[in-house]
Amino acid sequence: MTATLVASRLDHGSGRGPGDARANAASIGLWVFMGVVTALFSLFGMAYLIRMNSSDAVTLALPWQLWISTALLVAGSVTFERASAASRREDAVRARGLLLAGGLCAIAFLCVQLWAWNALLAAQVMPAGNPAGSFFYLLTAMHGLHVAGGLLAWAWVMRAFRREPEGGAWRIALCARYWHFMLAVWLALFAMLSWVTPDVARFVCGTA
Numbered sequence: 236m237t238a239t240l241v242a243s244r245l246d247h248g249s250g251r252g253p254g255d256a257r258a259n260a261a262s263i264g265l266w267v268f269m270g271v272v273t274a275l276f277s278l279f280g281m282a283y284l285i286r287m288n289s290s291d292a293v294t295l296a297l298p299w300q301l302w303i304s305t306a307l308l309v310a311g312s313v314t315f316e317r318a319s320a321a322s323r324r325e326d327a328v329r330a331r332g333l334l335l336a337g338g339l340c341a342i343a344f345l346c347v348q349l350w351a352w353n354a355l356l357a358a359q360v361m362p363a364g365n366p367a368g369s370f371f372y373l374l375t376a377m378h379g380l381h382v383a384g385g386l387l388a389w390a391w392v393m394r395a396f397r398r399e400p401e402g403g404a405w406r407i408a409l410c411a412r413y414w415h416f417m418l419a420v421w422l423a424l425f426a427m428l429s430w431v432t433p434d435v436a437r438f439v440c441g442t443a
Contacts, residue, residue, distance in 0.1 A: 258405040265409055269416050272381065276420055279374055280427055286366045287436035294432045295360065295367035300351040304344050305425060311340030312418040315411035322396075322404040331396060334407060337414065338389045341382055348379055367428075374424050378417070385413050 286292065318333035352372070360368045392410045396403035 258409075261409055262405075265412060269413075272416075272420070276374075276377070276424070279370075279377070280423075283370045283374070283427065284431060284436050284439060286370065287431055287433050288440045288442055289366060292366045292433045292436070295365065295371060295428070296358075297371075297428060298351040298354040300347050300354055301425060304347040304351065305421065307340050307344040307347060308414075308418050308421055311337045311344065312411075312414045314340060315407070315414045319404070319408045319411040322407045325404075327396075327403075330403070330407060331393075334389075334393060334396065334410070337411075338386065338393070341386055341389065341414070345379055345382060345386075348375055351375075371428060374428070378421055378424060381420075382417055385410075385417060388413065 314333050314337035318330050318337060321330035321333055352375070355368065355371070360371075362369055362372045389410055392403070392406045395406055
């Protein structure tokens, strides 16, 4: 995962002198990566809209567990931002605790997503068959993979911050930026899966 490669660069340099160049390079790399991911999910969104315009598409009743996973991702994003602020104040103890809590929220998010999958499978909504169901599994799996990749980067940042807390502010800031991005992507996916019904798709595609 590109997020992991970015995190590996964060393991070197203290954020001063040559470390500033590494921080800038990692920041640019992360922006580029987020642009690529945005384009990828945008293409998936257009494909979903077109597929929901088909005659065999039906509305999918989303599992209620998704509200819990959304709350966990929001909590994680807020916690990472607070960890970034604490690291800028050089409050290493608080920053480390908040960084740990943010990662635990992300892990819990993945667990609840699996719970939602199990709920759909129990309701006989399979990956093949209903277009809405197929895209639900595909989109949530893709997002989950990016969250998992971010967790690898988070673990690297945790290790680097434990060794060098005085130079970890920019590392945590990049970690927080990634989780804000993952939250934004998830909210867009959740809204699309909730509101793009076959009628909406036909209206947008001009076939209503």
